[in-house]
Amino acid sequence: MMIDLTDKVAVVTGGASGIGRGICKALAGQGADIVVADMNAQGAKSTADEIAATGRKAGIVDVDVTDRDSAAHLVAEALHLFGKIDILVNDAGVIGAAEWWKRPTPSDxxxxxxxxxxxxxxxxxxxxxxxxxxxxxxxxxxxxxSIAARQGGADIPHYNASKAAVVSWTQSHALQMAPYDVNVNAICPGLLWTPMFEGLVERSISFGSTLGTNPELRDLGGREYFEKLVASVIPMGKEQTPEDIGKLAAFLASDDAHNITGQAINVDGGRRMN
Ligand SMILES: NC(=O)c1ccc[n+]([C@@H]2O[C@H](COP(=O)([O-])OP(=O)(O)OC[C@H]3O[C@@H](n4cnc5c(N)ncnc54)[C@H](O)[C@@H]3O)[C@@H](O)[C@H]2O)c1
Incomplete structure (x- = not known):
């Protein structure tokens, strides 16, 4: 099987950073042109520059996904730039409002x-x-x-609930779109060292956390904490990377996955098996 996305057009929200950037690069690596859609202009430009260096086309659209008009503008701009949208990756995500990692429990x-x-x-x-x-x-x-969708937790209940809702929405939307031959799937990433996870580790170190379950982790610095956490909670003992998530995204975006829809697939070294 050879994944072939030649001349497909992909819109990737959250493409300015972390997992979203990895997905942009993976899709472009299989031949797709990319619309990097984010509210972080500088990060979006870095991603677009990396894609352009590989010979694929990359456009940038500023979007705030929370706003329906902004979402409509994103789609219109993508169509204006490339004439079609074959692939949409909804990656933009947060754990809280400004400086959320400084609060032991989530605010309104x-x-x-x-x-x-x-x-x-x-x-x-x-x-x-x-x-x-x-x-x-x-x-x-x-x-x-996220694998946060698979199991509630005391630490970030709002985030867990939002991700469980994304899995439910994925099933509903898959059923709505099935008669039109449109596939809708979800990926549940495990633990990745991105700016988002750096905040999570900082919060865990400050307040103690069920994240690590191991009190001695709290004396460690950010990246070291993360590595010990991975070793203690991931059965395969290794962290996940944006490239890992990008590879599954590329497969799900390909015609080889034409009969897969409404699924949520964990990429987490065995952390969750539901
Ligand atoms: N890092 C992990 O371990 C992990 C694990 C499971 C799932 N995830 C999920 O993966 C996705 C990407 O996470 P990441 O770790 O790469 O985080 P990140 O913080 O590196 O990237 C998130 C991106 O989303 C963008 N964004 C945030 N709010 C937005 C908005 N309103 N409109 C447009 N763009 C917006 C940010 O600007 C940023 O570029 C998120 O949905 C996250 O919940 C992350």
Whole structure:
């Protein structure tokens, strides 16, 4: 099997950083042109520059996925730039409002923003892109959930709930889009050392946490804490990377995955098996 995305057009929200950037590079590596969609202009430009250096085309669209008008503008701009959207990856996500890692429990603002970005953001962009995909009877939508969707937790209940909701939405949207030959799936990444996880580790070190379950981890610095955490909670003992997530995204975006829809697939070294 050779994944071939030659001349496909992919829109990737959250493409300015971490996992989203890894997905952009993986899709471009298989031949796709990419719309890097994010509110972080500088990060989006870095991703776009990396893609352009590989010979694929990359556009940048500033978007706030929490806003339906902004989501509609993203789709219109992508169509303006490339004439079609074959693939949509909803990766943009947060754990809370500004400086969330300094709070031991989520505030109302944390709850609201997490639901607005992680759940409504996915819905907003998906519904904005859906008419185009239905009309073409072609499309691959990939939602980035999390293994946090698989198990509640005392630490970040708002985040866990938002990601469980993304899995549920993925199933609902898959059923809505199935008659149009559009596939909708989710990926549940495990533990990745990205800016988001750096905040999680800082919060865990400050307040103690069920994240690590091991009190001696709290005396360690950020990256070292993360490595010990990975070794203690991931059965295969290794961290996940944006490249790992990008590889599954590329497969789900390909026509080889034409009969897979409504699924949520863990990429987590065996941390969760549901
Ligand atoms: N890092 C992990 O271990 C991990 C694990 C499981 C799932 N995830 C999920 O993967 C996705 C990416 O996470 P990451 O670790 O790469 O985080 P990150 O913080 O590195 O990247 C998130 C990106 O989303 C963008 N974003 C945030 N709010 C936005 C908005 N309203 N509109 C547009 N863009 C917005 C940010 O600007 C940023 O570029 C998230 O959905 C996250 O929940 C991460």
């Amino acid at each position: 603002d944390d709850w609201d923003l997490v639901m607005a970005v992680n759940l409504r953001g996915v819905v907003n962009v998906s519904e904005a892109a859906a008419p185009h995909m239905k009309e073409r009877r072609y499309g691959k939508i990939i939602n980035i959930a």
